[in-house]
Amino acid sequence: MLKGRVLKSTGKFYAIQTEGSDALIQASLLGKYKQSITEYTNPIAVGDFVDVSQEDQSENWRITNIYPRENAIIRKSVNLSKQKHIIASNIDRLFLVISLKEPQTTRMFIDRYLVAAEQYAIPTTLIFNKLDLLDTAEKQRLNLLCEIYQTIGYDCFKISIHTQEGLELLREVLHNQTVLFSGHSGVGKSSLLNYFLPDLHSKTAPISKTHKQGQHTTTFAQMHSFSKNSFLIDTPGVKSFDLVDIDPLELHHYFKELFSASSQCKFHNCQHISEPNCEITKRVALGKIDPTRYKNYTLIKNDLMLNNTYRRKKT
Ligand SMILES: Nc1nc2c(ncn2[C@@H]2O[C@H](COP(=O)(O)OP(=O)(O)OP(=O)(O)O)[C@@H](O)[C@H]2O)c(=O)[nH]1
Numbered sequence: 001m002l003k004g005r006v007l008k009s010t011g012k013f014y015a016i017q018t019e020g021s022d023a024l025i026q027a028s029l030l031g032k033y034k035q036s037i038t039e040y041t042n043p044i045a046v047g048d049f050v051d052v053s054q055e056d057q058s059e060n061w062r063i064t065n066i067y068p069r070e071n072a073i074i075r076k077s078v079n080l081s082k083q084k085h086i087i088a089s090n091i092d093r094l095f096l097v098i099s100l101k102e103p104q105t106t107r108m109f110i111d112r113y114l115v116a117a118e119q120y121a122i123p124t125t126l127i128f129n130k131l132d133l134l135d136t137a138e139k140q141r142l143n144l145l146c147e148i149y150q151t152i153g154y155d156c157f158k159i160s161i162h163t164q165e166g167l168e169l170l171r172e173v174l175h176n177q178t179v180l181f182s183g184h185s186g187v188g189k190s191s192l193l194n195y196f197l198p199d200l201h202s203k204t205a206p207i208s209k210t211h212k213q214g215q216h217t218t219t220f221a222q223m224h225s226f227s228k229n230s231f232l233i234d235t236p237g238v239k240s241f242d243l244v245d246i247d248p249l250e251l252h253h254y255f256k257e258l259f260s261a262s263s264q265c266k267f268h269n270c271q272h273i274s275e276p277n278c279e280i281t282k283r284v285a286l287g288k289i290d291p292t293r294y295k296n297y298t299l300i301k302n303d304l305m306l307n308n309t310y311r312r313k314k315t
Pocket residue numbers: 129130131132133159160161162163184185186187188189190191192203204205206207214215216217218219235236237238
C-alpha cells in the first residue's frame with residue numbers, strides 16, 4: 001500500500017503521485033466508494049490524499065482510502081441539483097482569475113466564490129487579467145474595485161498575459177503552496193499556467209466571437225508541480241457558482257467585513273437587514289461597507305432561503 005496525492009481525475013481514472021516518487025500511478029476507485037458516495041459527482045477530487053493498493057497478482061492499482069480533506073472548494077453540480085462537485089481539495093490558496101470583459105466576471109460571481117472560499121477559510125487572491133483590453137475609464141473602475149477588495153483583506157493583482165504586465169510579481173506568491181486557479185471559462189487560467197510552466201503547453205482557445213464567452217477548453221482539473229513543495233491546479237471554467245452547506249442565518253460569517261462588524265450589532269442574532277442598532281447597515285449608510293457587497297449579501301441570503309424551502313418541499 002502506498003500513500004499519494006491525486007493530480008488528475010478524468011472521472012474514471014486517477015493519476016496519483018505517490019510520496020517520495022516522481023512517477024505517476026494510474027488508479028481506479030474501489031467499488032465501495034463509487035456506491036457509498038452519492039453526495040458528490042466526483043467522490044475523489046484533485047488534491048485529495050489517498051492510499052492505493054495493487055490488486056492481487058495484477059498490475060491494477062485501486063484507491064482504497066481517502067484521507068479526510070483539510071479543505072475544499074465545493075459547489076452545487078448544477079443549479080437545484082442535490083449533488084455537489086468538488087473543484088479541488090487540500091489547497092493553500094485560491095487564485096480567483098477574473099476578467100472585466102471578454103468574458104465579463106460579475107461582482108456577484110466574485111462574492112459567491114469568496115463565500116465558498118471563506119467556508120473553509122481558504123486565503124484568496126484576486127487576479128484581474130486582460131488589463132490590455134481596458135481603456136482608461138475601465139482601468140479606473142478596476143482600481144476602485146481592487147481598493148474595495150483590498151480594504152476587506154483580499155490581495156489583488158492586475159495582470160495581462162498578453163503584455164506580461166504584473167506576471168513576475170505574481171510568480172513570487174506561488175512558492176511553497178498548493179494554488180488553485182479558478183474562475184469563468186476564457187478568463188485565462190490555462191494561459192497563466194502556461195506562462196509559469198512553459199513546458200506544459202496546456203490547451204487554450206480564443207473566446208467566442210459572438211458571445212464573448214470562453215469555450216470550456218479545459219475539461220478536467222489537473223495539478224502540476226511548479227517548484228519544490230509547490231503545486232498549481234488548473235480547472236475547467238465555471239459558469240455560475242451555487243453554494244452548498246451554508247445556513248442563510250450564518251451567511252455573514254463568510255463576508256469578512258460584515259462578520260467583523262457584526263459583534264457590535266445590538267442583537268446577537270442580528271441578520272443585518274432591518275434590525276434596530278445594526279452596526280452593518282449603519283456602516284453601509286456611512287459608506288464604510290461597500291454597498292454592492294452588502295447588496296450581494298442580501299441577494300445570496302434570499303437565494304439560500306428560497307433554496308432551503310424548495311428542498312424541504314421536495315424531501
Ligand atoms: N487580450 C487578452 N487575452 C488573453 C489574456 N490572457 C488570456 N487571453 C486569451 O483568452 C483566451 C482564453 O484563455 P484560456 O487560457 O484558454 O482561458 P481559461 O480560463 O483556461 O478557459 P477554460 O479552460 O475554458 O476555463 C485565449 O485566447 C487567451 O489567449 C490577456 O491578458 N489579454
